Amino acid sequence: MREKAIFAGGCFWCMIKPFDTQPGIESVVAGYTGGHTENPTYEEVCSEKTGHTEAVEITFDPEVFPYDKLVDVYWQQTDPTDAGGQFVDRGSSYRPVIFYTSEEQRMIAEKSKADLEASGRFKNPIVTQIEKAGPFYKAEEYHQDFYKKRSEPL
Template structure:
């Protein structure tokens, strides 16, 4: 087995960023949390106040021999609106901004290449504004946020549809809303 690596992605509400990665081969864990800010050990309340500089994100521990980083980035794009820098769907503000946080030069290059390819594909008429930033300390969110789609499946499904995420993914990525 290869040495496990970590990938960190922010794409709006972290509840909706766990399920798409959780069942993929080579994924060992997907943890909801906070990163990118200037406060140690922030809480959900602190992050959503907009004063910590953190964004909601997921930290994925994976086996790169089974699930290459580039494939993780492709899954990531299909969970987001990469043209919206002000948040994602109904969730607005910096704590919901879309970011790919890289942990190595190889991750940075793969993310930048993938972003360039998406921009050049013409899939979106607006520019791809998702930022690619060096990873900062990652702080796991409170336990009730972990695996939310499993613990509170009805609430999760209502949120995914009500926020506009499921409809957007269906329209732009041909993703089945029932899967999100």
């Protein structure tokens, strides 16, 4: 049975490839979630007025690549101590968030975050939010699989 996972961590262009290349991943879709506007556009999300974050929705086979491994990949792609965006991408639309789709995902994400905090790997507190998933809106087609369309590495 397939499941969905949703992660936000800066520009969604950079979030696709690390997941897309894993076994058991059926699809990774760039989009927007966490806001209050239905069917937002890229320009609306960038305006910081919709409340959405750029995110990826991953359809995966948990028998092949379990959710806890997806969370491990996620932590490697983000700076979990930066609530104001990620790397050069600044603003709330680039904030780091794990959006859970089930109580099991919430528990796995919370434990993983606590383990990361306890590891002492970061001097600053872990600020990545863990929030219940709401509607996910697929981004415009030119955002999909961007790393495959681009000739230079991101």
